[in-house]
Amino acid sequence: MSTIVLDGVSRWYGNVVAVNDVTMTVGPGITGLLGPNGAGKSTLISMMGGFLAPSAGTVRLDGGEVWRNPEIYRRVGLVPEAEAMYDMVTGWQFLLANARLHGLADPGAAARRALETVDMLEPADRPISTYSKGMKQQVKMATALVHDPAVLLLDEPFNGMDPRQRLHLMDLLRRLAAEGRTVLFSSHILEEVEQVADTIEVLVAGRHAASGDFRRIRRLMTERPHQYTIASSDDRRLAAALVAAGAADGVTLQGGSLAVQTSDWGRFVHALPQVARQSGVRLLDVSPADESLESVFAYLVAR
């Protein structure tokens, strides 16, 4: 059982702050690192994997510093985000080379087992350059598993996978976590993280915005104020009726449509059709105005 502890970790490049004062503990089980593109997820994983020195703070694995300490790689398996591998060798040769670099007693058996685990034994005799993006991800995963590590750091491991490969990897992550391993993976897709992660750490604009199990993160995301844009046969009357019924916190009439803000999402979606019907207004268009993940994240940060 291994634990990674980040204490006040920041990383800046010149004037740009990529990771801002992050403190978190990643223990056994699956942790999902969720955040939009450019949130600093890769930078954070690079620091956890010993490929980047924190500008401030410390990253420790079971009490030992990870920076400038290649010995951690006996316990850590890494899936980098970059797609490039040694394209000119076959999947088998690449896995064997990885096993030998780890100094394993029986590199052949380890390579075979890792390829079997990710279901890549059959195409292993082909050069890596002929693999699809999803297959390359599987091989990357196999290289991370070849030495049976206690900790797995996976940067966007689902990227480029087809649905079958995705399910396969989710199963694998669950299995690895059940064996007591510490698994951390990053993603910008909430549903992906929700399906497998026991703990979700949300990173937005370099800051640690939220932390908890998926129910807590879901709740944070659905209980925030929601915005809707509505077009109807009589916006003015509908606006008055919605406010009178207590279904909206605020309404704004703007350029031929109605903007509604509500903090009680469930109540609003139930009330809207009834209110419209009672006041004889026809709804032409109802659309959420800010359902992008970015706006959800922005809300979490501003909290």
Place this chain on the structure above:
Amino acid sequence: MNPVVMELTVRGLLGRRRSLLLLVLPLLLIGLAALTRWASDASPTASSGLTGNFAMGTLLPLMCLLIGTGVIGPEIDDGSIVYMLAKPVPRRSVLLGKLAVALAATVLFAVLPVALGAAIAGDEDLRLATAYGLAALLAGVAYTTLFVALSVLTRNAVIIGLLYALLWESVLGGYVPGVRDVSIRQWALAPAEDLLGFRALGWGVDSAVETSVGLVLLAVVTVGAAWLAIRRLKTLRLAAAD
């Protein structure tokens, strides 16, 4: 040195398309050497002109640049070096393994062709080939180590290396006396000049520095570059996508 690092490096160096250049350039030299022999009736002076100018001045630094930047630069650029670095292998062994492959390739594709070229173009009991072979070996080791270090230190290693090899060594070195003293080629020519003795003057083998000075400077540059490269690889920052 790690054998797996060396194997992967050999595959990377020879598996890319630019490895064809490693064959084409030496073949060009051999062709020119044959032509020189035919045109000058195998005169050692003409042979020395070709070897001293084209082989030592252009071909050797270019080959070392190709090899030195080829063994590690592409992997750092595309990020695949992470598979070697995320292992419990000392970074020193990774760098020395790659350097060993680069030096072996330098001897095979650059040093031997230079000596062979001198022998073909015109020689006397292989004296010229031996002298230039020694100079090419010394210069090749220094150049290649320097260019390997440059690839670890900067993403612009090829451009900086080209500027150094072609502009500094060939052009500036030819006109500015002070610059001639600060040149790997000049340092490496010093022992060759010694080796040829009285023949050196007649054949035009001439170095700007003393042999002892040349050898010390070559050693300083080679060891210094390797040390810098190892140090840098220990803290190599792998570019994050965001």
